[in-house]
Amino acid sequence: xxxxxxxxxxxxxxxxxxxxxxxxxxxxxxxxxxxxxxxxxxxxxxxxxxxxxxxxxxxxxxxxxxxxxxxxxxxxxxxxxxxxxxxxxxxxxxxxxxxxxxxxxxxxxxxxxxxxxxxxxxxxxxxxxxxxxxxxxxxxxxxxxxxxxxxxxxxxxxxxxxxxxxxxxxxxxxxxxxxxxxxxxxxxxxxxxxxxxxxxxxxxxxxxxxxxxxxxxxxxxxxxxxxxxxxxxxxxxxxxxxxxxxxxxxxxxxxxxxxxxxxxxxxxxxxxxxxxxxxxxxxxxxxxxxxxxxxxxxxxxxxxxxxxxxxxxxxxxxxxxxxxxxxxxxxxxxxxxxxxxxxxxxxxxxxxx
Amino acid sequence: xxxxxxxxxxxxxxxxxxxxxxxxxxxxxxxxxxxxxxxxxxxxxxxxxxxxxxxxxxxxxxxxxxxxxxxxxxxxxxxxxxxxxxxxxxxxxxxxxxxxxxxxxxxxxxxxxxxxxxxxxxxxxxxxxxxxxxxxxxxxxxxxxxxxxxxxxxxxxxxxxxxxxxxxxxxxxxxxxxxxxxxxxxxxxxxxxxxxxxxxxxxxxxxxxxxxxxxxxxxxxxxxxxxxxxxxxxxxxxxxxxxxxxxxxxxxxxxxxxxxxxxxxxxxxxxxxxxxxxxxxxxxxxxxxxxxxxxxxxxxxxxxxxxxxxxxxxxxxxxxxxx
Numbered sequence: 227x228x229x230x231x232x233x234x235x236x237x238x239x240x241x242x243x244x245x246x247x248x249x250x251x252x253x254x255x256x257x258x259x260x261x262x263x264x265x266x267x268x269x270x271x272x273x274x275x276x277x278x279x280x281x282x283x284x285x286x287x288x289x290x291x292x293x294x295x296x297x298x299x300x301x302x303x304x305x306x307x308x309x310x311x312x313x314x315x316x317x318x319x320x321x322x323x324x325x326x327x328x329x330x331x332x333x334x335x336x337x338x339x340x341x342x343x344x345x346x347x348x349x350x351x352x353x354x355x356x357x358x359x360x361x362x363x364x365x366x367x368x369x370x371x372x373x374x375x376x377x378x379x380x381x382x383x384x385x386x387x388x389x390x391x392x393x394x395x396x397x398x399x400x401x402x403x404x405x406x407x408x409x410x411x412x413x414x415x416x417x418x419x420x421x422x423x424x425x426x427x428x429x430x431x432x433x434x435x436x437x438x439x440x441x442x443x444x445x446x447x448x449x450x451x452x453x454x455x456x457x458x459x460x461x462x463x464x465x466x467x468x469x470x471x472x473x474x475x476x477x478x479x480x481x482x483x484x485x486x487x488x489x490x491x492x493x494x495x496x497x498x499x500x501x502x503x504x505x506x507x508x509x510x511x512x513x514x515x516x517x518x519x520x521x522x523x524x525x526x527x528x529x530x531x532x533x534x535x536x537x538x539x540x541x542x543x544x545x546x547x548x549x550x551x552x553x554x555x556x557x558x559x560x561x562x563x564x565x566x567x568x569x570x571x572x573x574x575x576x577x578x579x
Numbered sequence: 580x581x582x583x584x585x586x587x588x589x590x591x592x593x594x595x596x597x598x599x600x601x602x603x604x605x606x607x608x609x610x611x612x613x614x615x616x617x618x619x620x621x622x623x624x625x626x627x628x629x630x631x632x633x634x635x636x637x638x639x640x641x642x643x644x645x646x647x648x649x650x651x652x653x654x655x656x657x658x659x660x661x662x663x664x665x666x667x668x669x670x671x672x673x674x675x676x677x678x679x680x681x682x683x684x685x686x687x688x689x690x691x692x693x694x695x696x697x698x699x700x701x702x703x704x705x706x707x708x709x710x711x712x713x714x715x716x717x718x719x720x721x722x723x724x725x726x727x728x729x730x731x732x733x734x735x736x737x738x739x740x741x742x743x744x745x746x747x748x749x750x751x752x753x754x755x756x757x758x759x760x761x762x763x764x765x766x767x768x769x770x771x772x773x774x775x776x777x778x779x780x781x782x783x784x785x786x787x788x789x790x791x792x793x794x795x796x797x798x799x800x801x802x803x804x805x806x807x808x809x810x811x812x813x814x815x816x817x818x819x820x821x822x823x824x825x826x827x828x829x830x831x832x833x834x835x836x837x838x839x840x841x842x843x844x845x846x847x848x849x850x851x852x853x854x855x856x857x858x859x860x861x862x863x864x865x866x867x868x869x870x871x872x873x874x875x876x877x878x879x880x881x882x883x884x885x886x887x888x889x890x891x892x893x894x895x896x897x898x899x900x901x902x
């Protein structure tokens with residue numbers, strides 16, 4: 227008897243809430259911005275939308291983190307005003323008139339907005355610091371080096387006391403992920419003779435190893451296991467040891483600065499409009515931490531609807547600004563865009579019509 | 580009485596013939612019961628239709644197109660998961676069935692009454708634990724705890740193919756997943772078996788004891804033959820749960836796309852349900868169809884298992900001690 231009134235009150239308030247939600251949406255028609263895409267950006271997008279909505283009362287920004295692929299197809303079909311994607315659109319996906327939400331003669335723009343270093347995390351008793359040459363790292367994840375006392379690891383780490391006879395358990399993501407894509411791309415670029423498979427969202431089945439679900443699953447498996455090594459967003463590494471990668475003989479840690487500088491050393495994809503900032507990442511330059519995930523906002527050069535354009539301009543302009551980047555760094559542990567890239571993104575955002 | 584008159588009051592305005600009050604109740608109740616029966620069939624048909632409609636594009640797609648836009652040619656892609664689903668469920672039942680029957684017999688025939696009832700409640704409580712909790716426990720507590728044992732088995736009994744390969748450093752192997760699954764199906768099998776054992780005819784039991792049978796012989800002669808169809812039905816219900824369990828497997832098992840009987844390595848076949856759960860959030864286009872088609876395969880497997888179980892129960896019924 228007691229439960230019923232409470233339930234009905236809850237129901238009424240829920241209905242009321244639902245209606246008020248409708249009303250405010252209807253009243254502010256055109257003030258809702260819809261984004262869809264990469265789950266890597268989810269934490270940063272949450273911080274961005276919260277700050278943006280506080281600064282711009284009456285504007286609602288919805289970002290649904292359904293994955294990069296879903297975001298790109300939603301943007302192409304005109305269902306989303308912008309897409310979050312862990313890679314820029316490919317040449318064959320670009321083209322004026324291919325995007326339902328853009329003006330008929332408009333192409334899409336790829337703008338880097340989120341940089342996150344991918345850390346190689348390990349859990350080996352008595353070892354606090356490790357460094358790997360790309361070949362050694364690739365061999366470990368390809369299952370060719372099976373034990374922690376392997377001469378190749380000893381050669382990279384002359385000072386470390388490596389446990390004798392401890393087997394290596396290399397943990398990768400069991401789900402499709404942009405993290406896997408960028409990590410396998412790193413191995414493929416830096417150690418092509420060992421890592422023969424091209425970059426892919428799915429970890430190549432040929433190389434075997436332990437699989438775990440999502441970033442949290444990988445971190446848990448590495449933390450709870452013995453002699454484990456894995457890769458994950460650097461912000462999720464917690465207290466686990468983060469290995470350095472030897473690039474040109476110099477050990478590099480996954481710091482925000484070392485990660486973000488990759489864009490300063492990389493060139494944009496050739497054959498695109500001047501303000502399209504699709505980078506083909508140069509993971510081999512000196513002083514650049516190579517395992518980096520760069521995530522993009524994909525927008526229209528010219529929107530069909532001018533009110534969309536002004537909303538996108540102010541939102542994407544905010545997330546690529548110094549303020550937006552430091553908000554993301556706080557909320558998601560990402561690496562802020564270098565100042566020179568912020569300027570380029572700003573110029574590109576200003577050109578949106 | 581008051582309930583009956585309420586039903587009458589509800590039903591009467593609709594009918595002008597002032598029928599026998601008993602018959603109105605009968606009709607209402609048979610209508611409700613038939614409705615429920617039809618409803619479950621309709622739901623099942625709708626689920627099947629959803630799987631068929633959404634899965635067909637992947638089943639009919641050109642393998643080359645599936646390689647480009649999906650996860651690869653369907654049969655080749657789904658085979659390891661089908662194997663993993665059956666293999667994990669079989670291992671779980673292998674572990675759970677003897678223990679469940681033991682617990683059920685203990686509760687029904689050995690335990691003193693004061694102990695039997697609380698124990699029954701505790702077992703039933705185990706069924707109420709959400710699978711995500713079992714998953715967390717399996718990944719964070721059980722796997723690290725059994726890892727040294729698995730490493731020992733691998734080092735000392737590695738010549739047996741089941742224990743061969745390179746032992747996992749995390750313990751997140753298919754044997755660990757099977758233990759978690761076994762814990763989850765245990766309460767289902769135990770409760771059903773307990774109920775069946777309690778229904779064994781007291782006269783048969785007393786007759787066996789009067790003929791000089793020991794307690795164990797009495798159970799063997801009077802209880803188990805009577806309960807056999809019930810045990811099989813209970814095992815099949817447990818199997819249904821083990822086949823479909825998603826969350827716990829997704830969290831505990833290090834699953835990939837290998838067909839492998841080895842129990843202790845990192846490279847285990849994943850299950851269909853866990854594969855769907857892990858890949859669905861990021862899937863789009865043809866990948867969604869392919870995952871749903873895998874769900875269809877699981878649906879067919881479950882249906883086949885249940886049909887076989889029914890057939891076994893029906894075939895065995897005549898040999899049970901019940902007649």
